[in-house]
């Protein structure tokens with residue numbers, strides 16, 4: 001299929017708004033010295049995270065930044081500060097973040113936090129302890145069992161067994177890889193899909209009744225809902241950490257598949273009176289999980305067109321990079337966010353998919369794309385061929401010269 005336009009980047013609708021999931025990572029610069037830190041300490045952040053260091057728990061920290069930001073940033077702290085107590089580290093990280101994170105951006109994140117709180121105050125989450133305290137009368141979640149991770153009722157036994165075994169071989173034994181980097185496998189229990197569909201419907205009904213203006217999942221979908229906004233964030237974070245990260249660690253090491261630390265989870269809806277198709281784009285994620293939840297539909301195939309870095313996002317597709325995938329309810333597709341793709345029109349019925357964008361807060365530190373961008377790789381190969389040819393030519397000329 002010819003690409004009829006440049007590949008867009010499908011960002012979070014509130015990427016502009018910022019949200020608890022995706023905040024601008026701090027740039028790599030020396031940070032100010034926190035009072036209490038050793039005076040002589042080198043306060044330069046590390047370029048590469050110290051993956052052997054286990055960050056402290058910041059889940060109780062309230063304020064402008066999501067706890068995951070602190071956990072991710074702690075691995076970049078200079079060695080001299082790593083063993084300092086939590087308060088000192090927190091203070092240092094707050095200073096770094098406060099210094100480099102633009103004020104406007106912080107306001108947006110604050111607004112999004114308030115937005116989410118407004119929803120949660122009414123659409124009571126079964127997940128948080130505040131649920132018991134909430135006095136406001138609002139809509140109850142339909143399936144409270146969705147708000148807590150229950151692997152055996154969410155996932156198929158074959159998938160759970162592969163994760164439990166936790167080897168590349170076990171993952172590949174349940175997957176197909178029709179083109180390099182795109183994996184497809186049966187993942188979710190039909191009952192889980194059904195419950196999640198009903199929960200989303202229940203939430204949307206409430207939104208409609210309340211005339212509440214909700215944020216759509218991203219800049220390209222007009223229909224659908226952000227699951228993290230109405231109480232599913234904790235469960236979905238476990239979903240990522242326990243059931244996606246093991247796979248991405250071995251399948252996508254070059255994009256930091258082993259250090260995913262935040263997510264953006266949403267459902268998209270296609271069909272009559274919904275979005276019809278989705279243009280050609282890349283996701284704002286390192287790794288994307290896309291699972292069809294149902295219902296009945298025809299069309300809506302997902303088409304893939306090769307992995308590209310920012311510089312090559314609109315370069316031509318090579319024949320071997322083309323792949324079309326037809327959705328099957330309960331079945332997942334896993335791919336890099338930078339794998340260019342789009343969705344063909346859903347010609348009849350209603351199709352609802354669960355999307356989990358898995359991210360790394362520290363991705364800005366990655367500068368080298370040559371290991372994964374299809375076009376960078378092709379160019380590198382061409383340069384090598386050219387260099388070999390030039391060497392051969394020079395050799396032949398030299399050899400020829402010698403015989404004359």
Ligand SMILES: [Zn+2]
Pocket residue numbers: 308309310311312369373374375376377
């Ligand atoms: Zn490239």
